[in-house]
Amino acid sequence: MAVKVEPARQDPIAQLLAGYRTSDTIPDELLGSDRAIRPVWRAYLEALAAMQPQELAERIARGDQYLRDAGVFYRQYGRDQAIERDWPLSHVPVLIDEREWTALEAGLVQRADLLELLVADLYGENRLVRDGHLPPAIVAGNQEWLRPLVGVVPRSGHFLHYLAFDLGRGPDGEWWVLGDRTQAPSGAGFALENRIATARVYSDLYGRANVHRLAGFFRTFRDTLQDLRENDDSPIGILTPGQHNDTYFEHAYIARYLGLMLLEGEDLTVRDGELMVRTIAGLKPVSVLWRRLDAAWADPLELNEGSRLGTPGLLGAVRAGNVTLVNALGSGVVEARAFLAFMPRICRALLGEPLKLANVATWWCGQSAERDYVKANAARMTIGKAFSTRLLFDLDDVSAIGGAFTREMRETVEAWIDHGAGQLVGQEAVTLSTTPALVDGRLAPRPMSLRVFLARTRDGWKVMPGGFARIGRTAASAALALQEGGTAADVWIVSDKPVPSDTMHAANDKAFARQQPGELPSRAADNLFWLGRYVERTENLVRVLRAYHVRLAESSTAETPLLKLCAAHLEGLGVTRADEMPSALGATITSAARSAGHVRDRFSSDGWMALADLAKTVRAMQDTVEPGDDMSRAMSILLRKLSGFSGLVHENMYHFAGWRFLTIGRSLERSLSMANLLAVLADEEAPDGSLDMAVEIGDSVMSHRRRYAVATNRATVVDLLALDSLNPRSVVYQFGEIAGHLDYLPGQDPHQPLTPLRRALLKLRTGLELQLPETLGTAELEALGADIAALSDAFSAKYMR
Numbered sequence: 001m002a003v004k005v006e007p008a009r010q011d012p013i014a015q016l017l018a019g020y021r022t023s024d025t026i027p028d029e030l031l032g033s034d035r036a037i038r039p040v041w042r043a044y045l046e047a048l049a050a051m052q053p054q055e056l057a058e059r060i061a062r063g064d065q066y067l068r069d070a071g072v073f074y075r076q077y078g079r080d081q082a083i084e085r086d087w088p089l090s091h092v093p094v095l096i097d098e099r100e101w102t103a104l105e106a107g108l109v110q111r112a113d114l115l116e117l118l119v120a121d122l123y124g125e126n127r128l129v130r131d132g133h134l135p136p137a138i139v140a141g142n143q144e145w146l147r148p149l150v151g152v153v154p155r156s157g158h159f160l161h162y163l164a165f166d167l168g169r170g171p172d173g174e175w176w177v178l179g180d181r182t183q184a185p186s187g188a189g190f191a192l193e194n195r196i197a198t199a200r201v202y203s204d205l206y207g208r209a210n211v212h213r214l215a216g217f218f219r220t221f222r223d224t225l226q227d228l229r230e231n232d233d234s235p236i237g238i239l240t241p242g243q244h245n246d247t248y249f250e251h252a253y254i255a256r257y258l259g260l261m262l263l264e265g266e267d268l269t270v271r272d273g274e275l276m277v278r279t280i281a282g283l284k285p286v287s288v289l290w291r292r293l294d295a296a297w298a299d300p301l302e303l304n305e306g307s308r309l310g311t312p313g314l315l316g317a318v319r320a321g322n323v324t325l326v327n328a329l330g331s332g333v334v335e336a337r338a339f340l341a342f343m344p345r346i347c348r349a350l351l352g353e354p355l356k357l358a359n360v361a362t363w364w365c366g367q368s369a370e371r372d373y374v375k376a377n378a379a380r381m382t383i384g385k386a387f388s389t390r391l392l393f394d395l396d397d398v399s400a401i402g403g404a405f406t407r408e409m410r411e412t413v414e415a416w417i418d419h420g421a422g423q424l425v426g427q428e429a430v431t432l433s434t435t436p437a438l439v440d441g442r443l444a445p446r447p448m449s450l451r452v453f454l455a456r457t458r459d460g461w462k463v464m465p466g467g468f469a470r471i472g473r474t475a476a477s478a479a480l481a482l483q484e485g486g487t488a489a490d491v492w493i494v495s496d497k498p499v500p501s502d503t504m505h506a507a508n509d510k511a512f513a514r515q516q517p518g519e520l521p522s523r524a525a526d527n528l529f530w531l532g533r534y535v536e537r538t539e540n541l542v543r544v545l546r547a548y549h550v551r552l553a554e555s556s557t558a559e560t561p562l563l564k565l566c567a568a569h570l571e572g573l574g575v576t577r578a579d580e581m582p583s584a585l586g587a588t589i590t591s592a593a594r595s596a597g598h599v600r601d602r603f604s605s606d607g608w609m610a611l612a613d614l615a616k617t618v619r620a621m622q623d624t625v626e627p628g629d630d631m632s633r634a635m636s637i638l639l640r641k642l643s644g645f646s647g648l649v650h651e652n653m654y655h656f657a658g659w660r661f662l663t664i665g666r667s668l669e670r671s672l673s674m675a676n677l678l679a680v681l682a683d684e685e686a687p688d689g690s691l692d693m694a695v696e697i698g699d700s701v702m703s704h705r706r707r708y709a710v711a712t713n714r715a716t717v718v719d720l721l722a723l724d725s726l727n728p729r730s731v732v733y734q735f736g737e738i739a740g741h742l743d744y745l746p747g748q749d750p751h752q753p754l755t756p757l758r759r760a761l762l763k764l765r766t767g768l769e770l771q772l773p774e775t776l777g778t779a780e781l782e783a784l785g786a787d788i789a790a791l792s793d794a795f796s797a798k799y800m801r
Helices: 012-016 039-049 053-069 098-122 136-140 188-201 203-208 215-227 248-258 314-319 331-335 337-351 368-380 395-399 407-418 522-554 561-572 583-597 605-621 629-652 657-681 690-697 701-707 714-723 731-742 756-769 778-799
Strands: 073-077 082-086 094-097 162-169 175-181 236-239 261-263 268-271 274-279 282-285 288-291 324-326 389-391 428-430 434-439 442-457 460-463 468-471 487-494
Touching (some): 053 082, 053 188, 053 605, 098 162, 098 175, 175 337, 188 442, 188 487, 248 261, 268 314, 434 468, 561 690, 657 778, 690 701, 756 778
Antiparallel strands (some): 073 082, 389 428
C-alpha cells in the first residue's frame, strides 16, 4: 500500500514518499506496522526532503567518485570471463534503532557461542550425533567436515574467532537467521567502504545523526589477533586466494587498514612443523593467519590435491600447535543449511536454553518425519498460488531420500521452481522486509537482507555496530546478490544520544614506540620490482614512439634512413608497425597493472587510479590516433600521465623495502633501455640525426646544451647518457641508485664480505666508470646491456626465489 497523506497536510516528506507502495503482509524498515514512519528515520527523511534534485545528484556523485577513486570493485563472473565492476552502492542507508539492535546483539552473541560449541563437538567427542541430536549423515556427508582434523584442538583454544550472519526480517516482523558464515566470512571491508562513501553523500547529516562508528570493532579485533601471536615480533597474515578472487579487493583493503601482511599460499612454507613466510630476509615464522581461503584448498597434501592456492603441510603445522588459523580449518562444516533444522534442539542440548534468534524455518529431508512433511506439502502445491512463505527443496538432497520422493512430486517441484517460485535453498523462502532505495529521484521499497559481523575479543564476542545490506534490484526481485544485479547499502545503528567518535588508534596509555616496517614477502617484492620495470619500459617505448612520429610528421615518407633505423629498434621493443598505435604499449601497461594488482595492500589508491587512468587512455587512443603529429601529441599526453604516476609512487610511497624494490626495478630497466638505445643510435654507422634523437629520447636536450659547448657528437652523447653520474637518465647514474638501495636490503652488511650480487654490481659499475666515450663502442654497449640483464636475474635469484 502507499503512504496516505491528506492534501491539506502535504509536506516535503510526504512528497518524497509519494508512491512509496508497500505490502500489507511484508514488513518495511521505513514504515511500522501501523504504516507510520519509524522515528529512527525521521531526521534522515527531513534532510533528504530538503535537498533539491541537483544537490542530491551532486552528493550521490561525490560518494560514487570516492568509490572509484578508492578502486572499490567486485568481480562479476560471466560465462566466458570475469569483469571488474564498479561497486554498486545503494545511496540510502538502512537505519536501525539502537534499542532494537541491542536486543539483536544478544541473540547474535548466543548464536556465536553455540556455533563454537557445535564445531568443538563435531571435531571432539561428537556427543550430539551419539545422543541423537544430529543425524550422522549431516556430518559424515558434509565435504567441509575434515576428518584429518578430528581430535585436533586449536592452539588458541577456540575454533571460531570471526563470524558473519545473514539476517532477514520475516513476515512476523522479527529478525531471522538466514545463514551462518563460519568458513571465511567476507564483506567487512565493503561495509567500511560503504560507510565512508555514504558518509560523504550525507556528510552534514552523518555528523549529527548519532550513528555508531565501525572503527572500534576493527581495532579490538586487531588487538585480539596480536594477542594470539606467539611473540610480539611474529607477523600476522591474511591468507587470500589471490587477485582473481571476487572479494580480493576486500582482502587487500583489510590488510592495509589493519596493518597486516597479505599472503598467498605460495608465500608460505612449512619447515619442521612450523609455518614460515618467504621474505626478502629469508624465512620468518607466522603464528597467526586470518584465513580468507576455503579450507578444502588450504593444503594440497591432505585436502584437495589439485589445489594450487594452498600451502603443502599446513595441516601439519596446525596439528603441531604452531599456528592459529582464524577461523580454524574445518569450521565451515556448520555453514550447511541442514544444520539450521536442528539449531533449536542443539541450543537446548549445549546451552540449556532456547534460541534467542530464530532460524528461517528449515526441514531435514533425510528423516522419516520430515519426509512425510515434504510429501504432504508437495502434494498441496499449486503453481502460481501466492504464499507469504514457500517451501523450497534442494532437489539433490531430496532425490537422495529414494522412494519417499516420487517422480510426480519431483516434477511438481521442478515445474514450480521453473515457474519462478524462488531460489533452491533447502528451507523456507522468506519474503523479506523492504527498505527504501532511491529510484528515479524518489524512494521506493526494495527487498533487503542484512549481513552482520562478530569478532572474538579479549572480553568476549563483539558485534560490529552495523554491517551491510543487500538490496534487490526491483520490488519483486528475490535476487539480492551483487552477481545478480543487487546493490549494497550501509547500515546505520542510530542512538538517541551522542556516540563516541571511535578510531583505529589505541588509547594513549602506552609509551611512544616507532614500529619497524613489516617483513616484505618475496612474492610482493617480485611484483613491485616488475611493476617498476614495466612502468619504465612503457615510458621508454612512449619516448621512442614520440621521437619517431615527430620526425615522421616532418618528413613525407617513413623510408628515410633515420626512421627506418628507429622502426627497426621499435620492432625489437615489440612494435611491429611504427606507424600505428602499438599493442605492445597496451601490453606493458597491462603487465604493470597485473603486478600492481598482486600488491594492492602495499599500493596507494592514488597510484592505482593513476595506473588505471593510463591504461584507459591508451585504450581510448587505440583506434583514434593518426600517425605523425597526432601520434606525437598523444605520446606527450601519455608521458605526462606516466610522470604523474611516478610522482605519486616515488614521492608519496613510504621508503621501506617495497619502495626500494620498485625503484631498483625502474633503475635496472632504465639502464638497460639506455644501453640498448645507445648501441643503436650512437653506432658509428648510424645515419644523420641519430645522436639528436638519442638525446631527445633520453630527455636530456637542455642538459646537453648546458653541459657541452658544441653540437651533439658521439663523444658528448655517450658521455651524457652513459657516463655522466649527475644525469638521472644515464646508465652509470642508475648503477649508483641501485647500489644505494642495496645498502638497505637484507643480506648486504657493509662489514661483511661482498655478496655475489654486490660484487656483480660493483664490477659492472666500476667497469663502466673506467670507460671513455671513445672506448665505449657499439660492441661494448651491447655487452653492457647483456650484463645488466644478467644483473637483473641475479637480483631476482637473491630476493625473489
